[in-house]
Amino acid sequence: MLGATAVNLRYFFYPIGNTPAVNVLQDRFRSANGATDDGPVKVLFLACGDPRNLLFSLWCESNTDEQTKWEFTCCDIDAAVLARNIILISLIIDGASLTSTWNIFYHLYIPDADIALLQAQAEKLLLQSDSISRWTSSVYGKAISFLDQDTLHQLRGLWAKYAATAALNSDARKHFEVTIRREIKKTYDRFQENYLNVHGLRSVGPNWTGAIDIVSSCFSWFWETGVVAGNSQDLQELNSSQGGHVNPMFAISSSSTEDFAVHYGSEPLLGFHLATAFDGEISSKLEQTNVIVQVAKSQFREWCKALQAHVKLQTIEINFFWGDALRFCYELQAICDPAKHSTMLARTYRGPWLSTRMCLDGLESHAAKVAYDVIDTSNLIDHVGILNTLPAVAPLLSRRSTSVLFTDSLLQAAEDPVATLPALLCSDVTMISLILGLAPTGHLVGYTTDAVGTEAATRLACPGVSGRQSQYYLRIAWKLPNFGDRLEEMASKPLEWEIRSSPEELSQYFFKLYLAMFSHEDLSSSMTTMLRRTFSPLAVDLRHYNRLSFVLLLYMAKSRFKTDWPRLITSLLDRVESDRQLLVGSNSVQELYVLLHLFGLFCTEVLQRPPREIGMTPYGRPRPPSADPGLLGRSDVPSIVFVALTVPREKLEVFTNQDRNTVGTPGLHLSITNMEQGFDNSFFAIQCFFGRLLPEANDDSICNVLADDRGWGGAADLIVTCAVPTWSLLLGTRSSLMVALTVSSTPATSQYTHTLGPRMAVFASGVADDIVRFLREPPGVRFISQSDELQSRRNARFVSQKPVWIHFDKSHKPQTMEMRAFPKASPGDKKLSISQVLPCTLNVNCQGFDDIQLTYPYPVNGDEGKTRIVSEGYIEVTVPFATALSRGGYNHNPFPVCIQGTQTASMSIPHINMNQQPIIHALDKTDWIPGFFGWTLSGRERRLREQKLLSTSSHGMLHLKSSINAIFQSFVGLNQSYGQMQLFQLSCKHKNMSCDTLIFASALRHNLSQKSIVLDAYVVPLTKQRVSKMASKLVHLVKSGKVLNITVTSREEELLWKQLLPALVECCRGTWHHGQDCEYRKQGKIPLSTAHCESAICSCGEYQDANGFPGHADWADFKQYATRIGIMPLSAVPYVEQLLTDEQRDQISRMIGDLSMSGTSDGIRCGHCGTTSNRLKRCARCGKLLDLRQGEGRLDMMRWPRTKKWRPIFLRVATLSFHHGPEVEARLLEKPSRAPRGRRLFGPQVSYPDRAVKRTPNCCEGDVIL
Template sequence: MAHSVIIPRRTFFYPVGNTSADLLTEGLPPEENLDLLLIGCGDPRSILYTVYADRAADRREFDITFCDIEPAVIARNVLLFTLVADTSKEHDDAIWDIFYHFRFSRSSLALLQEQSAKLVSASESLRQWLESPYAIFIRPRTEQTLSDIRRFWAKYAATASFTDAQHSSMRSTVSAGVDILAKRQGDNMQTGCRSAGALWMDMLRDNKASAHAKHYWRTGVVAGSPVDAASIEFVNPTFVYTGLGSAFCLHYGTDPILGFHLAGILAPVRGNPATVGIEDIGRFIKQEFGKWINIFRTRVSSNIKFIVRPYVGDALFLCRALAGEPNQCVSAWDARPIILQETTASHAAPNTFNTIETSNIADHVGLLSVLSVGIPLLRQSPTSILHTSSLLTSSGKTGDALLDRIGVDSKTFSALLGIAPLALLAKCTTRTSPFDNYPSATSISSVKQYHQLIAWKYASSGDQAALIDGNVVWKPIAVDAVPLCELLFKLYLHMFSCEDVSKTLASLNLKSLPESHIIIYVRASFAALLKLVKARVSTDWKRSMDMLFDRIEGERSLLMGMNFYQDLCTQACILDVCTRNFLSPTFVSPLPVHPIIFARWTDTPPVAHVVMRIPRSAFQKLERLTTEKVGTPMLQCEILVRKSGLQNIYSSIQLAFGELAVEGDADAAQAIIDQDEEGWQGNSPVILIIRASTRLLELSPHSTLIRLALRSTAQTMSLSPVLGMELVIFAAELMGDGVHILRNAPRIRGVSPPQSTSLLRQNTYTASSSSSSHSLKHAPYLIFTGEIATHMSVRLDIRSDKGKRALKEGGAKAQQHTACTMEVFLGSKDQTKDVVPFSFPIDGKDVKLKVARTSGYVEVIVRIASADPSTTQGGYPQTMRTPVVLSRGSPCVWNLNYVNLDKLPALDLPQPKSKLDWVQPLATMAFSDRELRLQRAGDESDTFVNLKNSIAHIMSHASGAPDGQVWPVFSLYRENGIGGYTLIFVNAVRLDLVSHSIVLDVCILPLTPSIMPKVEPIISKLLGNDRRIRNNITNDEEIKAWKALLPASVERCRTWSHEADCLYLRKGVPLALGVVESPICDCGRGKDIPNSETMKKYKQAVPLVTRAAISLLFAVPYLEDVGKMLEAALNEASSAKCAACGTSSGKLLTCSRCKMTKYCSQACQKGDWKAHKKVCNV
């Protein structure tokens, strides 16, 4: 178990989502099928929304494995899918009630009971299910999953025979639960603001978010729904039954509106009410849900593959099983083995994925644990992406949020593994969270929280020159054993910093999130990370591990470090990363050994299973306490050798409810568990299983005690009067009747042991060639300065005679070619040239070469590109931060999210300025404080800032936000003779719902010499009586940035297919960067052009233009300060001094727009306007 095991007395139920739905295909081009792993899935809102909003949903194949540890969540999801598939639109209201309301009508209850009975009838076995109509699109990954969710369907169906007294009892249970949980909500529940995106302030006004939450908890239904007695007569059993029984444990923050994009009702969109109340919000999300499920209903009935594969169990265990690791159990409290179903070729389940969504499980198991199991499953492709999400407490310091979670320099960590946060590489993102990032939101809660969303990609995947045949080809990176040891040791100290007393005391003054006392990393977590690193590096692994474990043995800052050391050694041995201490074949114990336990074994393995039966009565002391008193304490197993005083603690434990029987003797003994499905609701004993060193067990068997105890924390100390100071739940002698030492893990009766063969498909791409005809390229070598990786090197062994002669005669030189490659020239006249790829962006400015003319090799040493967004050297350059790469014959956008423009709401323009007062603040938040300072100073040295500023300028004036005037056409303009070089026709300003931003739906027209004769009439009209064109002046470097951005802007909204002879295939993307050259191909010209007012007016342009989507490009909060200047401006806006010059003398004038900022003169106000307008009226 690679995370803490808790007693789940106080576990909340999350039947509906608490964040707005995601587009699960936002990283995939339309030609690529979706193979998705969705762990910690919660409700299926993102699946439904993706089917609705994905522009290629009608032709893209979907294969979705979704997992949750709560069986009731999966049971509800499958119930919903089948209800939608089995019914027509007339039942949508009832389906809505069943899924979102915890009180509903008799008719809704009857439909639930009917559907549940149908599912129970179809699921007596997995074979029966696979023969049912549902198997066309629902195929459980394990038989255990089907069995688990079937129990819940049976409970729902059983309410059909409830008496009035039973219904009354359920109503009372829910009412009592609501009363208890409502006390935890407080009076200011503003979580709904986050789902409103850029319009979060509209939710805050009139307290809409809190008002709706209170309405939902008071009535059990979404606002706008009937609340008469008949409509809420019955309790919805799908909100009552969970894995812990039938107590009402709905999370107190639950509100259905959180799962929807509320900007769609709050923004000035045609058809929206002028004033929005909570009833309007309720009706809106119900309509949205209806749209989603109707498209879903159509999609699952089509002939294009659409398969969802539910799974119930622990997410980390599932990932390990998918990676082929044997002996994985369902969860910490369920010892059934994971037996993934072998399916026919037509329904083959993927075991590697191009998209991995991890919800917020990183909050519960740790980011490093998520990466440890996720990276091995991420397909090697430039489009593959792994998403992590966390709710964090703001420290107010730039970079802390990512550094605090990884524990080491993020660039070093990423270079080592070859996978990195996408925004760290591109230094920008299209996604934002206005509610989290706006300083003025700080006052809403005493604890400032924010969502940290990170998309992880292969670090070189955005560089066409670094790909081989358009694919990522990962080679383990070479690294010296010593710096690797130091890096891993720092990771070790970070993962267990909670055991460092000095750090713990220093942080006592910080307010913590609920449940933050749960220690997420255990020694198995670190062992799993070591296994990942071992697979990703080439080094003297044994030497590095020997040094690392020497450091760990000698480390004393972690209070319990050596108590958990045997746990770490055992897990490292099991995962084949290291054999140390008792587990080493050459280890000689300093203590006497008494091998009486294994005297009759044929041989003694290094690790054995310790199995202990714990009577259920041992837990009664805790079960008698209230859930609030018990909380969620962590469990651990202790092996106490009383004779020598040794105490070894194991946090990697497996538990099961049931009776234990042992058959056979000595090393042939086999334990069998009759597992009790009732779990905590039953009365069966608990079976504890750990794996421990046999040599440890041999030390003094008759004085060794096995104990199950709570891990001591500040929270569990309150339980010491009940359990004693050592918090022991149960203890037994190692040699007693209740403890068994076994070679193999216990089996579950009636469950066949899983096959030992690995299911992992080879997660590599076999390239046609990874070397040129002149050279053989070695894997990159990572070079450290202290504890930070600063350089990389690649050695080229020259193979051709021509290359060897050139090297001898003229040596070698090199220059940076692209973000991740160097060009190496051999000979005085550059007779031969080679492109050298690196696995991470580089800075080739100060390249060093080691040339061995006699031996015939060249070593290229370059600096790793800086993560500082202000740098102008190396990496993805400021002019090329939105690359498009070619993979499998199709262009792929690398770091801009794909959008379906026709499914995004369009603003109804023009509007009064008051209706658009959120646009300017949103545009401002695209800039970091550094970038705002550059703008205030009129410094145009940063090309990317200039590009962002142009986008924000066009966005603002296309919406009419500054003055109410809407501009329909823009010209990218170069002064000094060239004039306009690209026309941008605005079709609409749309809400990018998933990104919480806005996007321009435009048609672009590069003005090349060949096309000018056709365009001149259009330009004449624009410059004539219309005068509806606005110039956006750009310098030469920004022109290049626009030329690189436009192809990506076209590709991200493309609905058409490229021609077989597309110029991209021959010339690459962009086609050209010249001012009068077109960067885009002609394949999309005149296709899918909307019948917008702009294009109707300039219809002569329709055959010439290409549709595109242009978004704001946001700064990355964990790379540089974002919002601190805005916060300071807001704090000082009402202070009695001039905002421009700082003087406090004389009469000060107040800004007429925001009524806050003061100036001493009109000159100061005018001079400060460029900076102030970005925060004015926030």
């Protein structure tokens, strides 16, 4: 009922993941000294797919002294996915051969020994799972559990099929093998050898340009040979078994037709991190492929061993549920909060096209289970819409500063990524965040450590195929908006606010949201929009929403906002009824009234009273009871009934008699018309399933269901049901009523007009016989009594302690927040001032009063705050909202670190297990780094650099990025003037080049989870006391000529470094912990200090994890003061800022056009000398192309031939190089012939002057090419 209902005869099976594994546990507090928390870390995987994220996350959190317990809950609508997952996990628990386990889970064809192992494992699971109690007492029961009996029953059916298929006799097996192999070949043939598929570039990491050809080949070889990348070792093993057997784990799925249904884009390598396979010299394809496969297999082995360790320690529990993710979430909400039982309509059935009711056996007694520390929704929003997903999921997230909800999207939602969130949310991002109580972190802080530029670069080079949905992978973390305000330090319980606003302003906002959600009902859309939807479809063009989606948003808003709700809804309904923009929207008004009533949001008189008691409706008088048999003729007929239409199977042939590839996914809804009364009501919140209705013997208004589990592949009729207002069914004569299953009208469904007629009715019937039934409750479901509960919801009062008023601007976007302070001291001279102390917290100083701190529910801009003292004696403080691109908010401290007891965590930079990140040894092969860093900039930042418009005072973040870039490039030796450097000093230009920080770089590593890189390093703060103590050592350091000076250009950049360093310490903190004497705890602040020559970090980490400290003899004395850090590139956020301005995008597009027209098989012409070359470099001053490195590819499954003519395009896009220019001075320190006067290098010490870097002329004299 929730979301759109559509015919989908083309089922796809997703047995393996299609994006690299991520660590969902990267943001949590780290326990101290091996201590355990009060309970396990709880993680919810929705639309979980394969278990790669679970396994990878466990591996990332291994090798520590923590005794953390883990509780994972995995939900998926496809039972075959869960059945495969449990086969895999049970094999790992049993300690089966990891080689065989890999083959069974990832290969299309497997040898004799593996097919026998699969059969034995499936039979073993069947034996142990004949009941929940039997399973619980089995060897697997302590680690794996099922949330209800139906889940176990469904999975047992699939395990039985695995076992039976593996045991087929020779004749049956031969038929099975021939059939499935033919289907696999057909799938492979869809993507011919001359075409590229390079989705795997996401797994490659930053050096993607060198992997384009091999990644595409790996995809083809998997489908051609049936083993990962067609590697020689596995092929030899298959050949020893006469080509092996079709793997039942791929051949068997939830398909109603039992056809081979694996999605054509599936490929095992997509879920792994393959960057290390491309670090060295690229070898032959065969050798390269074997390296790639070994990297993936090695990772798989390590993941499996991590899971085995936790199972052995009994520190892990994995719960499984088969069903729709959103309905599952609403059921969990209801278990946690009995007041939410009115959401019954959102969770009536287990899933779409199912008649099984939602029921979690026994979970009702464990309400505490439904508060999760991490929720990962995969790319659920692509399938059901973000506004259906977030209201269902957000209430289940625990209210801790480290709690996080992840949403992934693969479908491009907007032509410009910066418009993605407003387009998806149909709303201002800030307002939706207030409704949810969660905000996208990038929208608040403005940066990310994820390598998002790689996706942007490949998208630009591979714009997609006309008429097909383009991809743009975007992963968004949603957190409490005030996650950086040290919530756990300030209050023992989560802070809550009573958000208030005027009903009129809220009514205008929700009406604007209503128009956006149902914009497809605006038949007056411009021709430009219609053409764009045809030739460049976007995710927002998918019709995910119905009126139930909108009502559930209102329902959630009511739990967060206090206002005059009857007045708000009345005003909203007035706007909806008088609207003329959504031309067919009026047909859904009655459904809107019904849903508002069922959720206790609003009740009209005709729904509040029994319909037989109403003498007159707005449309006339009801007919007498004697005219209606059954429920409609009874005096106690409820005001809302459920219609159940039985659609004969033969009427569905309009879909089933077509080729499945041409049916499309036409949307369906119920229409109830009354020709006498002249109304036509549409109901989109419908439930469809196949089967037969079975009325109860003593009451035909209640029906059970005899379901046909074969669905579209069976023979039963289709049942369609939804809630309708009773009064509309009682008007006029009974014979004038018609109920129809109708295809929703869209340009894509116009093909059905010829067959079904202009009304697009698949089947229509009067109400004279049992084809149409009117029921008290949905078929097969028993509702609890709602009348008392709904009344209690309407009478419920919002109780809170912290009221905050929201004010809107003229465009109905939230503009300011207002809070009131009530001083307790006696008034004096009432001179007011406010200062911002945290992103969401202001300090209010009123002369004569004690200072008061006000914490808002969202980041604020304190600089533009206004105060006034009201006659009643309270202080009114009004401040604008703050986002990443405005002043205030997290610009106050973009890198917050919070402490809770003995636990600390960086709030915006994710934690990584540094020792697990692979070292990049071949530093001479890292010429891709400038291009990688170039894509960390936004278009605005790039324009400022190119036009030299930088201001030292207002562009601190850009200066910080430039300094980090300079450190990375200097470490790998890209500047030929001074080669590879390991020691850096941060010298403040505004402090006469005084230095108070040394950074000793140890190793360049891959950052697997972020698909980025990280510099493993150590920081030594140079306080005045330390400088005095080590003066001679510091002077010797300078004399060595091994120090590279990184100029900190302004106080703003210095402040950012001071705020960043504690976060860099926490992001890689491993086995050491903050003690009771930690300076953070004593002083109650992080960073400790932002003053020059004072340390920003505590001393707990000094000399910890120091084995990797560089072994240079002259540096040994600094090791005792060194704290390990992980320096990560900071990237602009594509949904916040454009990574390319329109002008920059057009310029690159023109270059691509020129290359596609003029490119040759030998390369393109150098912009300086005119010769052709296959290596690309760009002059740091003039920007001319000097060389071009070979590479090729498209990120999409595109229809471009693989010719050398296209090779330059991808490298040209990739090399928006980030060279540290004049705003970042990287200079080598040497002993001078004479020390100048007045210069300070280390704190108060006199420094030696910098020696200017010699620059080697190339194509432009005096400029350096990096």
